Amino acid sequence: MEYEVIICFETHVELNTETKLFCDCSTRYGASPNSQICPVCTGQPGSLPVLNRKAVELGIRAGLALNCDINRQSRFARKNYFYPDLPKGYQISQYERPLCENGYLEITGDDGNPYRVGIKRIHLEEDAGKLVHSSSSFEASEYSLVDYNRSSVPLLEIVADHTRNPICSVREARDCLEKMKQILKYLEVSECSLEKGQFRCDVNVSIRTRGSRDLGNRSEIKNMASFKHILDALQYEIRRQSEILKSGGEIFQETRLYDEQNKITMPMRTKEDAPDYRYFPDPDLVEIEIDKEFIQEIEVSMPELPEQRLVRLTERFGIPIRDAERLIKDKSVSDFFESCAPHCDNTKTLNRWITRDLFRLLNDSGLTMEQCPIRPIEFSQLINLIEGRDITNNIGKTVLEEMFKTGRDPASIIEQNDLKPIDDTAFLEKILDEVETENPDAVTLIRRGETKPIDYLIGQVMRKTQGKAHAKRVWELIQKLLAP
Amino acid sequence: MELCDRSAVELTRMLRRREVSSREITESVFRRIDEREETINAYITTTRDKALEQADLADIRFRKGKKISLLNGIPIAIKDNLCTRGIRTTCGSNILYNYIPPYDATVVKKLFQRGAVLIGKTNMDEFAMGSSTENSAFGPTCNPLNPECVPGGSSGGSAAAVSAGETVLAIGTDTGGSIRLPAAYCGIVGIKPTYGRVSRYGLISYASSLDQVGAIARTVEDCAMLLNCICGHDRLDSTSAVVKKPDFFRTLNEALRGIKLGLPREYFVEGLDKSVKDQIMKAVTLLDKNGADIIEISLPHSKYAISSYYLIATAEASSNLARYDGVKYGFRSGDHISHTGKMYEETRRKGFGKEVKRRIMLGTYVLSAGYYDAYYRKAQEARTLIKQDFERAFEHVDCLITPVSPSLPFKLGEKIAEPLQMYLVDIYTVSLNLTGLPGMGLTCGMVDGLPAGFQIIGKAFEEETVLRVGHAYEKLAGSA
Numbered sequence: 001m002e003y004e005v006i007i008c009f010e011t012h013v014e015l016n017t018e019t020k021l022f023c024d025c026s027t028r029y030g031a032s033p034n035s036q037i038c039p040v041c042t043g044q045p046g047s048l049p050v051l052n053r054k055a056v057e058l059g060i061r062a063g064l065a066l067n068c069d070i071n072r073q074s075r076f077a078r079k080n081y082f083y084p085d086l087p088k089g090y091q092i093s094q095y096e097r098p099l100c101e102n103g104y105l106e107i108t109g110d111d112g113n114p115y116r117v118g119i120k121r122i123h124l125e126e127d128a129g130k131l132v133h134s135s136s137s138f139e140a141s142e143y144s145l146v147d148y149n150r151s152s153v154p155l156l157e158i159v160a161d162h163t164r165n166p167i168c169s170v171r172e173a174r175d176c177l178e179k180m181k182q183i184l185k186y187l188e189v190s191e192c193s194l195e196k197g198q199f200r201c202d203v204n205v206s207i208r209t210r211g212s213r214d215l216g217n218r219s220e221i222k223n224m225a226s227f228k229h230i231l232d233a234l235q236y237e238i239r240r241q242s243e244i245l246k247s248g249g250e251i252f253q254e255t256r257l258y259d260e261q262n263k264i265t266m267p268m269r270t271k272e273d274a275p276d277y278r279y280f281p282d283p284d285l286v287e288i289e290i291d292k293e294f295i296q297e298i299e300v301s302m303p304e305l306p307e308q309r310l311v312r313l314t315e316r317f318g319i320p321i322r323d324a325e326r327l328i329k330d331k332s333v334s335d336f337f338e339s340c341a342p343h344c345d346n347t348k349t350l351n352r353w354i355t356r357d358l359f360r361l362l363n364d365s366g367l368t369m370e371q372c373p374i375r376p377i378e379f380s381q382l383i384n385l386i387e388g389r390d391i392t393n394n395i396g397k398t399v400l401e402e403m404f405k406t407g408r409d410p411a412s413i414i415e416q417n418d419l420k421p422i423d424d425t426a427f428l429e430k431i432l433d434e435v436e437t438e439n440p441d442a443v444t445l446i447r448r449g450e451t452k453p454i455d456y457l458i459g460q461v462m463r464k465t466q467g468k469a470h471a472k473r474v475w476e477l478i479q480k481l482l483a484p
Numbered sequence: 485m486e487l488c489d490r491s492a493v494e495l496t497r498m499l500r501r502r503e504v505s506s507r508e509i510t511e512s513v514f515r516r517i518d519e520r521e522e523t524i525n526a527y528i529t530t531t532r533d534k535a536l537e538q539a540d541l542a543d544i545r546f547r548k549g550k551k552i553s554l555l556n557g558i559p560i561a562i563k564d565n566l567c568t569r570g571i572r573t574t575c576g577s578n579i580l581y582n583y584i585p586p587y588d589a590t591v592v593k594k595l596f597q598r599g600a601v602l603i604g605k606t607n608m609d610e611f612a613m614g615s616s617t618e619n620s621a622f623g624p625t626c627n628p629l630n631p632e633c634v635p636g637g638s639s640g641g642s643a644a645a646v647s648a649g650e651t652v653l654a655i656g657t658d659t660g661g662s663i664r665l666p667a668a669y670c671g672i673v674g675i676k677p678t679y680g681r682v683s684r685y686g687l688i689s690y691a692s693s694l695d696q697v698g699a700i701a702r703t704v705e706d707c708a709m710l711l712n713c714i715c716g717h718d719r720l721d722s723t724s725a726v727v728k729k730p731d732f733f734r735t736l737n738e739a740l741r742g743i744k745l746g747l748p749r750e751y752f753v754e755g756l757d758k759s760v761k762d763q764i765m766k767a768v769t770l771l772d773k774n775g776a777d778i779i780e781i782s783l784p785h786s787k788y789a790i791s792s793y794y795l796i797a798t799a800e801a802s803s804n805l806a807r808y809d810g811v812k813y814g815f816r817s818g819d820h821i822s823h824t825g826k827m828y829e830e831t832r833r834k835g836f837g838k839e840v841k842r843r844i845m846l847g848t849y850v851l852s853a854g855y856y857d858a859y860y861r862k863a864q865e866a867r868t869l870i871k872q873d874f875e876r877a878f879e880h881v882d883c884l885i886t887p888v889s890p891s892l893p894f895k896l897g898e899k900i901a902e903p904l905q906m907y908l909v910d911i912y913t914v915s916l917n918l919t920g921l922p923g924m925g926l927t928c929g930m931v932d933g934l935p936a937g938f939q940i941i942g943k944a945f946e947e948e949t950v951l952r953v954g955h956a957y958e959k960l961a962g963s964a
Contacts, residue, residue, distance in 0.1 A: 039585075039586060039587050042812060043807045043812065044567075044585065044586065044587070044813070045567065045573070045575065045580065045583065045585070045688040045689075045807070045808075046565075046566070046567045046585070046589060046685070046686040046687055046688045046689070047587075047685070047686070048684060048685050048720060048721050048722065049722065050719065050720060050721075050722050051722065078803050080802075080803050080806060080851070082806065082809060082825070082828055084809075084811045084824060087807060087811075087812060088806065088807045089803070089805075089806025089807045089808075089809060090803050090806055146811065146812075276852055276853045278802075278803070278848065278851035278852060278853070278856075279851075280799060280800075280803070280851050280856070280860060283691075283692035283693035283723075283800055284689075284692050284722065284723065285722050285723075286722050286723060
């Protein structure tokens with residue numbers, strides 16, 4: 001019997017707002033514990049939430065990019081449960097009337113065609129605080145401390161629709177996650193850093209016999225810290241479920257935890273133990289009324305989406321489509337390109353040096369573009385030096401490596417490492433003289449108007465100067481002295 | 485007459501004429517407290533040192549002249565469910581017995597900015613759940629008019645303090661009648677403004693969609709003066725209304741002539757104590773004779789008010805009180821227990837009183853999967869119907885006159901074992917919390933040494949009219 005996989009994501013992304021969802025506390029990551037808290041986000045008796053308008057704006061922005069209907073009336077609900085990191089004993093979330101509904105995300109399906117993965121809803125909610133245990137595990141800890149800096153940081157929950165064009169393979173799942181992250185970053189909705197917990201995913205997986213209309217019991221997998229973990233967990237879960245079905249067993253609806261050490265999923269709770277969150281409309285917050293003008297305002301001020309940038313890069317800068325695709329994949333890369341472009345004499349050279357040389361350095365060092373130590377303005381200076389033949393490609397590479405290592409500017413690297421090309425005309429003429437004497441045939445050909453031997457002569461000059469001759473100057477000298 | 489027995493309006497005049505100092509008034513209040521507090525138990529915390537300090541500052545402001553608020557130097561008591569920075573705020577509960585808020589409620593801030601002198605934090609039913617101030621972890625409050633009787637609740641401490649001269653003014657809160665009932669039971673005046681009129685920021689929530697802060701005083705005039713100081717939009721409370729702030733004081737003396745007062749038929753039927761009814765009808769007659777038109781009207785869905793109220797209030801309470809878990813502040817039991825869930829259980833079992841636990845359980849049940857539609861949603865639907873009743877009635881009248889409570893103040897312990905009997909005490913008051921309408925509880929005569937109360941209900945954000953009618957009545961009754 002052949003099986004069919006149905007995968008459904010519930011993604012939480014931390015919104016890119018300055019302040020928290022219901023108070024004025026900063027959302028800055030990495031501050032010392034409990035330094036960004038107030039009566040509201042620590043659930044002091046009597047404190048009340050006030051909605052952050054920017055969070056609503058970012059939520060709608062995501063909804064529009066993911067082709068959703070924006071609900072003109074939306075409301076917050078309380079999700080009640082007890083946990084020490086949840087200061088009010090409930091999380092303010094949305095239940096009935098979320099911010100956005102009925103959207104889709106277009107990915108490339110397994111058949112190579114565009115595939116529109118259904119999105120059921122997008123809603124706003126507040127994050128919980130963070131527990132810090134006194135030793136490595138909760139069980140072994142003598143005590144645990146709570147850091148409420150993260151409490152009430154705005155989250156956007158994006159829930160895929162398992163009934164409308166669900167994801168059917170691990171490959172599609174990867175494409176979907178990457179696309180989602182890419183779009184949210186382009187929209188400046190979230191920084192989507194997985195390390196900082198700004199992009200978190202729960203995955204629902206179920207399996208059914210091909211062609212069946214029944215959805216089958218699904219398991220929900222939690223606790224995955226990276227895309228790789230998500231995909232590994234998926235792989236494992238699909239195998240686990242199909243083996244159960246093949247051996248005639250039954251799959252139960254349950255929540256499972258991913259164990260990254262052993263790359264397996266472990267049962268956490270069954271449907272029977274599922275908590276009753278007793279959702280009800282939060283009486284401390286009024287209904288959010290979203291008028292047409294507000295939506296239009298957001299539409300007009302929408303940052304560029306990856307597809308739009310692709311078109312711009314190919315049309316305006318003449319970047320080949322394949323390179324442009326590589327540039328736009330990560331927003332920070334294309335941002336880097338765009339910061340350099342106005343300062344560069346040749347954007348094609350710029351593209352080449354980013355996609356070939358800079359990518360290689362980033363790859364080798366395991367850094368992301370955000371962590372790149374080179375500033376766009378200095379990268380542009382390097383490109384212009386190469387483009388103007390002030391330095392050769394080879395020296396360019398050496399300089400780039402040095403810039404990457406030290407974060408210094410190209411001019412000072414060239415100066416201090418004695419990489420400055422020799423442009424002393426008398427000296428170069430003397431070398432050229434020697435080369436001409438040694439290569440009379442080439443000289444004859446050049447005099448006849450052939451251009452190929454010019455490069456050969458330049459190469460010879462370079463050899464004699466350990467690559468330090470000013471290539472452009474040498475070329476000019478050859479033109480002057482030998483050209484017909 | 486002792487200074488502490490005078491009205492705030494009178495004291496303000498005396499202060500302005502420099503006939504008396506705020507320190508003298510404050511000292512007079514504390515002398516009364518020394519005499520009577522042991523019997524009455526109106527306060528959970530008194531703040532004598534701070535009060536005298538504030539009084540002296542108020543006196544300095546008088547000496548310096550310049551724009552001075554009417555409240556400057558006037559003693560005030562604040563119900564212990566409003567947060568006061570640096571001053572213990574318990575909500576009448578063991579679970580917050582040691583809680584010292586890091587911030588001031590908006591109302592408290594406004595009072596301090598205007599120079600009011602804080603006498604202390606008043607006793608209340610735990611988390612404002614109750615109608616007698618017997619459900620307090622700090623012992624019951626007694627009715628100053630007859631210490632064997634309850635003062636009503638849940639703002640019983642505030643009302644008793646005002647009535648006994650243990651303060652001049654008091655702040656109360658009203659979720660189902662908690663200002664109007666104790667005011668009536670203690671023979672004074674209390675107004676619950678329209679929902680959204682006064683900021684709830686810093687008011688420890690019982691039921692967010694019903695809670696409202698209001699004024700308790702010995703005269704309608706004093707209520708108007710206090711309300712003027714505490715109302716207004718607050719950015720920190722999303723449910724606070726953006727409406728013009730009227731001067732309640734200025735319109736008090738407008739004539740009664742032509743004003744239409746409605747008597748809802750459903751409020752004067754079986755269940756209402758005859759002696760109370762007689763007193764109310766006397767008041768109605770007095771108003772009628774002096775120019776008001778009396779019209780009988782109907783509020784057909786009144787019978788659903790009590791059940792809707794207890795479904796909505798308990799549902800919201802079950803969630804609002806979830807934060808008292810022993811993790812962050814307040815009482816914690818079971819430090820020795822390594823299991824977090826068990827620590828929660830221990831803390832909440834020992835920290836909350838019986839009535840609070842009863843309501844948390846009720847509310848949790850009401851919101852449970854499978855019951856939500858049958859209870860919570862139904863109650864909200866009934867709430868809409870009740871609202872529409874009032875809207876229709878107000879097409880014909882300016883105010884409604886009703887009882888506050890079916891009976892005279894009852895004895896301490898009389899109803900404590902019968903929660904349903906106790907819930908019915910609120911039968912005439914809860915509708916205003918469901919609809920958000922303003923209402924005032926005041927006294928209309930004494931029966932066997934105990935006050936009978938009546939209620940004036942107004943249109944949304946038309947407290948002026950309620951106060952005007954109340955003030956007119958007070959003058960008429962005083963001269964009668």
